[in-house]
Amino acid sequence: MITFMNNSDSEEEPCNERTSLMSAESPPVPSYQDGLQASQAGEVQAHRKRRTGSSRSPNNIADGDVSDSGVPVRESALENEEEELTLKYGAKHVIMLFVPVTLCMIVVVATIKSVRFYTEKNGQLIYTPFSEDTPSVGQRLLNSVLNTIIMISVIVVMTVFLVLLYKYRCYKFIHGWLILSSLMLLFLFTYIYLGEVLKTYNVAMDYPTLFLIIWNFGAVGMICIHWKGPLQLQQAYLIMISALMALVFIKYLPEWSAWVILGAISIYDLMAVLCPKGPLRMLVETAQERNEPIFPALIYSSAMMWTVGMAKPDTAAGGPSQQTWDAAEDGRENHRSPSHADSQMLETRSPAPTRPITSFEELEEEERGVKLGLGDFIFYSVLVGKAAATASGDWNTTLACFVAILIGLCLTLLLLAVFKKALPALPISITFGLVFYFSTDNLVRPFMDTLASHQLYI
């Protein structure tokens, strides 16, 4: 996951001292942010200028003059300003991410607990060819490790493929791919899911009604995700898609493989984002150089730019700031890792460049949000769902994993605020989650059970 934090956040009223300070930051920005790429700094600068320029151009010019003279002195002050702004709004962003992650997990856990389909073992994916029904422990372990290796290599190959496509500007191909997979996801998986839920609750539904419902759901989903739509609806769709995907994973991955895969994915994520030659990092850098949004399909954003009803000459940056993730069945390999890869990006981007109308400033409040890749959602939900499905301590374990993941997310966002670059969001949370799952299941459960049977309280 890659996280960016641009600090020109003006959630408060447009004209106060802080924002005019920010507009003055434009000259020192490139030198201050030499940790980031120059293009990104340029982008930030441009954004800042354009953001504040519309309504505060007099201030801008005046402050610009002042700041030019005292640039080095002000740099540190401005740095502190920026940092404090970042951290101050950090809490809000964290909550903005907590809520969807929580919702996704709740949906997954609720489904797992109630619908039996997802806990039955009806076969495995072709990506995990080794079965785990072997008699000996060693054999089982070996099989799960082999499964993991295969899965991870598939993901790596797909990620590299996607990055190459992106680098060579085969946008149409990528778009078509993503649209196809989201189509698949929205229609096929929803159909299966709905079928199973109806079976569980013994509700009869005729085919025409079903067709109507699914068609509507899918069509609105496609529009919302790939084009424009109300923010909350889009977030809801992204959450649902992540939940569906997580459910599929929970069903089709054999037990030990699932845990080993989770661990391996977080390691891979760490490497892919932080290593200089990592595919995800290259993807983000390329996107920044071209001054484009990362991907039209793989990222959950907690805030959006209101492009509806505004004259926006530059729609490329404006439109797809919310992105969804999809991994369809057939094109599973094709979609899996690119979406996965790109979905592991947690980033905050500055809003759309041009905002010629000042009256829309209150909408600017919506702009700054934190972005989390959908793959993160999915893997968090897989962890919690697996805990709910297979743990014998039932709710205690699930709750423990849930809290662990949220704390991991907090820490990751804190690191994001400190480092101000793209960061992987999986490792910390998944590590905490795994640790807590295994320890709660084996250690805490007997303790609590004994306590409860004697009705003792600690």
Added chain:
Amino acid sequence: PALGLFLFTIARDPLRIIILIAGAFFWLVSLLLSSLIWFIAVKASNPLDEPLQKGLLIFGVMFSVLLQEAFRFLYYKLLRKAIEGLVALSEDGCSPISIQQMAYVAGVGFGFMSGAFSMINLLADTLGPGTVGIHGDSQLYFLTSAFMTMVLIFLHTFWGILFFHGCEHQHWWEITAVIVMHLAVSGLTFCNPLYMGSLVPSYLLMATAATWAYLLSGGSAQNLQRFLLCKS
């Protein structure tokens, strides 16, 4: 009730939610460690020896209580550091959240987690066929469990406030009082299923803690009166 507390007082401010979740996390870690100790002790001892097992259980409970309080202390330290950070970063020089609010939220976090772990399996079983307590346990099992959990959650909240206050002002006696109270309440639950013995004193202790915390937080009989009579 804990949920109501949560909704009304904490859900508004994101910082509080984070502190809450972190508090729950700390409680969880303390539980983990204490169960680890207990587990090792159990494995190392003879599983068929009944009184020994019971004794080990009691030991485990006490140890867990002590660990919880230790973690509360650690959490307090962490929050102190965090508050300094927040003060340094905020523009007008004062922190967006006071240490008392933090104490309250931390207490609720602890209580939430503790209550959740105590109750939730029970609640899940209630959804199924009514087979709890079929082996001749008291008929009031659920009711008493519910009340006990509630009192424990409240107690954790109040203890949080008292504890932090004690740490702030270096009133070591306050801290020891909290620890003693916690031990007392846990010990009282050993009297279950003689419910009279455990519930009533617990509630009394809770009332004491409540008034104490209230006074510490700056309330007074006057405030209470004004609040109740809905004066402005």
